[in-house]
Amino acid sequence: xxxxxxxxxxxxxxxxxxxRSMLIMLAMALGVAAVIVLTALGDGARRYVINQFSSxxxxxxxxxxxxxxxAGGFPGAALGQTPRDLTLEDARWVxxxxxxxxxxxxxxxxxxxxxxxxxxxxxxxxxTAEILPIRxxxxxxxxIIAGNFENSAQIVLxxxxxxxxxxxxxxxxxxxxxxxxxxxxxxILAAQGESMGFNSDEIVIIPGQHAQALFNxxxxxxxxxxxxxxxxxxxTKAAIRETIIRRHSGEDxxxxxxxxxxxxxxxxxxxxxxxxVAGIAVISLxxxxILVMNVMLIAVSQRTGExxxxxxxxxxxxxxxxxFLTEAILLSLAGIILGLILGxxxxxxxxxxxxxxxxxxxxWAIFAGMAVAxxxxxxxxxxxxxxxxxxxxxxxxxxx
Amino acid sequence: MIRLVDVSRIFHMGDQAVRALDHVDLxxxxxxxxxxxxxxxxxxxTLLNVIGLLDRPDSGQYLLDGxxxxxxxxxxxxxVRREKIGFVFQSFHLVPRMTAAENVxxxxxxxxxxxxxxxxxxxxxxxxxxxxxxxxxxxxxxxxGQRQRVAIARATIMHPTAILADEPTGNLDYRIGAEVMxxxxxxxxxxxxxxxxxxxxxxxxRAQRKIAMxxxxxxxxxx
Numbered sequence: 001x002x003x004x005x006x007x008x009x010x011x012x013x014x015x016x017x018x019x020r021s022m023l024i025m026l027a028m029a030l031g032v033a034a035v036i037v038l039t040a041l042g043d044g045a046r047r048y049v050i051n052q053f054s055s056x057x058x059x060x061x062x063x064x065x066x067x068x069x070x071a072g073g074f075p076g077a078a079l080g081q082t083p084r085d086l087t088l089e090d091a092r093w094v095x096x097x098x099x100x101x102x103x104x105x106x107x108x109x110x111x112x113x114x115x116x117x118x119x120x121x122x123x124x125x126x127x128t129a130e131i132l133p134i135r136x137x138x139x140x141x142x143x144i145i146a147g148n149f150e151n152s153a154q155i156v157l158x159x160x161x162x163x164x165x166x167x168x169x170x171x172x173x174x175x176x177x178x179x180x181x182x183x184x185x186x187x188i189l190a191a192q193g194e195s196m197g198f199n200s201d202e203i204v205i206i207p208g209q210h211a212q213a214l215f216n217x218x219x220x221x222x223x224x225x226x227x228x229x230x231x232x233x234x235x236t237k238a239a240i241r242e243t244i245i246r247r248h249s250g251e252d253x254x255x256x257x258x259x260x261x262x263x264x265x266x267x268x269x270x271x272x273x274x275x276x277v278a279g280i281a282v283i284s285l286x287x288x289x290i291l292v293m294n295v296m297l298i299a300v301s302q303r304t305g306e307x308x309x310x311x312x313x314x315x316x317x318x319x320x321x322x323x324f325l326t327e328a329i330l331l332s333l334a335g336i337i338l339g340l341i342l343g344x345x346x347x348x349x350x351x352x353x354x355x356x357x358x359x360x361x362x363x364w365a366i367f368a369g370m371a372v373a374x375x376x377x378x379x380x381x382x383x384x385x386x387x388x389x390x391x392x393x394x395x396x397x398x399x400x
Numbered sequence: 401m402i403r404l405v406d407v408s409r410i411f412h413m414g415d416q417a418v419r420a421l422d423h424v425d426l427x428x429x430x431x432x433x434x435x436x437x438x439x440x441x442x443x444x445x446t447l448l449n450v451i452g453l454l455d456r457p458d459s460g461q462y463l464l465d466g467x468x469x470x471x472x473x474x475x476x477x478x479x480v481r482r483e484k485i486g487f488v489f490q491s492f493h494l495v496p497r498m499t500a501a502e503n504v505x506x507x508x509x510x511x512x513x514x515x516x517x518x519x520x521x522x523x524x525x526x527x528x529x530x531x532x533x534x535x536x537x538x539x540x541x542x543x544x545g546q547r548q549r550v551a552i553a554r555a556t557i558m559h560p561t562a563i564l565a566d567e568p569t570g571n572l573d574y575r576i577g578a579e580v581m582x583x584x585x586x587x588x589x590x591x592x593x594x595x596x597x598x599x600x601x602x603x604x605x606r607a608q609r610k611i612a613m614x615x616x617x618x619x620x621x622x623x
Contacts, residue, residue, distance in 0.1 A: 001509060001510050001512060002509075002512045005509050005512075009509070012497070012498075013497065016497035305491075305493060306493075306495050308493070309489075309493040309495070310506075311454070311478070311481075312452070312454060312481065312487045312493075313481070313482060313487070313506060313507045313510065313554070314478045314479060314480075314481040314482020314483070314485075314507065314510055315478060315482075315510055316474065316475040316478040316479070317474050317475070317478075318475065319510070393454045393455075394449050394454050394455050397454070397489065397493065
């Protein structure tokens with residue numbers, strides 16, 4: 001029997017059982033669509049996070065005291081130890097490098113903020129005026145000027161703190177106590193909410209020297225640097241490291257990390273997540289495969305007489321098996337095409353419903369979904385096909 | 401020529417062995433018109449199935465046109481069936497979703513013949529059986545007699561050397577049955593070997609050679 005005749009025979013058969021064929025097709029289609037939509041969702045989440053990071057600034061280089069083998073931070077830092085101080089003077093030297101656009105030394109601690117009878121523990125960032133552009137923070141009121149801010153007792157209040165301490169909205173120019181020192185409110189941060197794990201609405205920013213005195217430390221917590229060009233980020237990193245090594249008597253005792261390293265970690269995690277949801281969706285394809293097998297088995301038993309006849313007129317067992325296998329494969333293919341359309345439409349709906357989520361299905365997921373569906377359909381067709389091929393012609397003919 | 405030498409076929413029903421064919425020797429010459437009669441369970445259908453290569457004997461030899469076909473592979477036996485044997489069944493066995501023309505075309509399709517040539521031959525055969533105006537009808541739209549005519553057309557389209565008919569008129573009324581028999585006998589007139597299995601004594605007696613079976617043996621073989 002010619003291949004095209006087998007194909008035609010199988011296709012004709014499928015057309016004469018439209019309800020049954022549609023059902024299997026739909027099951028296959030939903031499986032394929034599930035793979036596409038779920039991976040679109042996973043990959044969309046990944047891209048969303050990457051975009052968020054990029055908005056913070058990918059030119060960012062972070063220097064932290066202590067040598068770490070991985071980007072995880074110095075192990076002793078948790079115990080309050082630092083091997084050698086990273087000082088404000090170090091920061092100034094680094095700041096003079098031509099590749100550095102701006103830098104902000106950073107000290108972080110907790111202190112009591114009090115004014116007009118209100119008292120609260122707040123997170124304190126000690127830095128320079130440059131912290132604002134580097135961390136993409138904005139002031140709604142007031143202004144702090146680089147060079148001036150660092151040498152004065154000025155304070156910038158987080159949006160929520162300003163509201164809580166000065167409900168009248170006249171915070172600017174007021175004096176406020178932080179720990180045992182008094183500061184002049186010079187600016188109020190715009191409301192930004194939670195970003196990268198800390199709430200900038202409930203922090204205060206004071207000059208670095210005041211923070212170091214307040215927390216009684218000589219060392220910086222971090223040194224944030226913004227490189228002039230994204231393409232020069234590796235060269236800038238090397239220059240920074242070299243500068244600090246020179247200042248630290250030749251010892252390489254700081255860790256320099258870039259935003260890219262953090263980004264790569266998130267990228268990896270979310271890729272695995274996408275793979276995970278793809279795996280879950282594949283299960284639905286296997287279920288569809290089992291449905292194909294079931295329906296094909298029913299078809300074999302319904303068409304036993306026909307199989308007997310085909311044998312009587314001289315159809316070899318292998319050809320009968322091929323006919324049934326072809327039916328299963330054709331059904332799967334039709335389901336795959338329908339699923340492809342449904343999946344793309346589903347992803348489109350996701351993108352329309354959540355415009356900030358770039359829910360595009362990854363190409364590998366589309367192909368993997370189609371391949372698994374075809375494989376499941378073919379494997380599911382094998383058992384019924386074998387059963388049909390092996391039927392005893394006499395018994396098959398006598399069955400009504 | 402069909403030649404069975406000491407052929408036995410044994411079925412196992414639970415722990416009981418039933419000899420459907422019990423050391424049967426039989427020779428049927430080309431062009432003979434043979435009826436096989438006997439009560440149910442006498443082995444007449446099994447004999448027909450063995451002759452038609454649908455069933456394999458448990459012992460003995462089967463020579464078809466001088467060639468031993470007993471131990472051919474499944475695929476080789478299928479090819480012999482396709483080329484040399486045409487079956488006609490009591491229940492017609494037409495594929496319900498195919499038209500009369502498509503049903504008749506099925507054996508040709510198995511040979512790998514190109515569609516155009518198939519169509520020509522199908523139309524020629526349908527014309528011979530006066531079925532041209534029924535060509536595009538499905539079996540459900542045909543009368544019993546028409547269905548059996550389509551089945552006979554299908555059985556003859558490969559020009560087999562033998563037509564094997566198992567109760568060909570069993571599902572038809574008397575008049576239509578007679579028409580179908582006339583068709584089969586016309587094929588015999590054309591030189592085809594015709595073997596008919598039947599309960600119907602009147603039908604069986606029409607054959608030139610009448611074989612009576614009982615308990616898996618040939619009880620009587622009358623010419």
